Amino acid sequence: MPRVFVTRKIPAAGLLRLQDAAAVTVWPGEMPPPAEVLRAQIAGCSGLLSLVTDRVDDALLDAAGSQLRVVSQMAVGVDNIDLDACTARGIPVGHTPGVLTETTADLAWALLLAAARRVVAGERFVRSGNWKTFDPTFMLGLDVHGATLGCVGFGRIGQAVARRAHGFGMRVLYAQHRAVAARAAQHVPLATLLRESDFITLHTPLNPQTRHMIGAPQFDLMKRSAVLINTARGAIVDPQALYAALHAGQIAHAALDVTDPEPILMDSPLLQLDNLTITPHVGSATLQTRDRMAVLAAENLLAALAGARMPHCANPQVYGTV
Ligand code: GLV
Numbered sequence: 127m128p129r130v131f132v133t134r135k136i137p138a139a140g141l142l143r144l145q146d147a148a149a150v151t152v153w154p155g156e157m158p159p160p161a162e163v164l165r166a167q168i169a170g171c172s173g174l175l176s177l178v179t180d181r182v183d184d185a186l187l188d189a190a191g192s193q194l195r196v197v198s199q200m201a202v203g204v205d206n207i208d209l210d211a212c213t214a215r216g217i218p219v220g221h222t223p224g225v226l227t228e229t230t231a232d233l234a235w236a237l238l239l240a241a242a243r244r245v246v247a248g249e250r251f252v253r254s255g256n257w258k259t260f261d262p263t264f265m266l267g268l269d270v271h272g273a274t275l276g277c278v279g280f281g282r283i284g285q286a287v288a289r290r291a292h293g294f295g296m297r298v299l300y301a302q303h304r305a306v307a308a309r310a311a312q313h314v315p316l317a318t319l320l321r322e323s324d325f326i327t328l329h330t331p332l333n334p335q336t337r338h339m340i341g342a343p344q345f346d347l348m349k350r351s352a353v354l355i356n357t358a359r360g361a362i363v364d365p366q367a368l369y370a371a372l373h374a375g376q377i378a379h380a381a382l383d384v385t386d387p388e389p390i391l392m393d394s395p396l397l398q399l400d401n402l403t404i405t406p407h408v409g410s411a412t413l414q415t416r417d418r419m420a421v422l423a424a425e426n427l428l429a430a431l432a433g434a435r436m437p438h439c440a441n442p443q444v445y446g447t448v
Contacts, residue, residue: 328355
């Protein structure tokens with residue numbers, strides 16, 4: 127049986143599929159395997175099942191050996207993987223789009239609503255014994271209904287976030303290179319979106335073009351009442367510019383599920399701010415979705431081991447068709 131290395135415990139639904147067709151080793155640690163351990167573990171393997179926390183680069187592919195036939199990532203984003211290096215070696219890279227779209231859009235909305243209505247601050251206030259009475263001028267948040275939502279990036283997840291906005295009677299703007307046919311969403315330049323949106327939500331992949339695409343010049347354009355939501359990748363936002371904008375009250379609030387670096391350092395000044403809401407990269411973290419992701423990652427991996435085209439390949443040019 128071909129050997130496969132899985133870099134962390136994954137839901138059983140996916141693992142069982144793999145174990146039917148491969149000799150599987152699962153890294154047992156709570157933390158990701160350190161790079162040198164991963165290099166040692168992958169030597170001689172035909173398949174690697176990776177997570178966003180694993181760096182897949184030339185050094186790792188060299189350490190694996192020429193029998194490595196597939197890298198399958200249990201995530202939609204693959205910015206931790208050197209796709210060119212994989213393609214150059216003829217290695218298809220799997221990923222898991224589609225199955226996590228709605229779940230991630232739900233979390234973007236959870237963060238948006240929590241930030242707008244000060245849910246986390248309210249919870250802290252109550253638990254610390256400060257709730258003495260009803261106060262007509264206390265803990266005033268922002269209206270979500272009727273506000274303008276700006277989606278930066280309008281692929282599957284951006285569009286799923288926008289669909290939910292219609293239930294709140296929101297005006298929806300989106301910025302990305304190409305226009306898409308979307309119900310009641312207006313394609314605008316990024317500067318217009320930043321100027322006009324009350325809630326700005328990020329849904330682009332991380333790549334050299336999008337790294338720090340939200341920095342000081344972009345915060346300058348935003349409303350003082352704006353809320354920034356990031357469930358995509360931390361490095362799309364320049365963290366120093368974000369701190370400066372939040373600290374100076376240049377925008378009202380940021381709600382982040384992803385940070386740069388990740389995890390956020392405990393001495394990050396961002397964690398001192400009351401106008402920051404933060405969760406630990408849990409956009410796709412529901413029981414159902416993590417099962418679906420594990421199964422899809424297993425299916426991608428097994429298809430490649432069987433010499434078939436994988437259902438979801440992040441570097442389709444490896445097949446010579448794109
Ligand atoms: C998670 O961050 C993913 O890309 O699926």
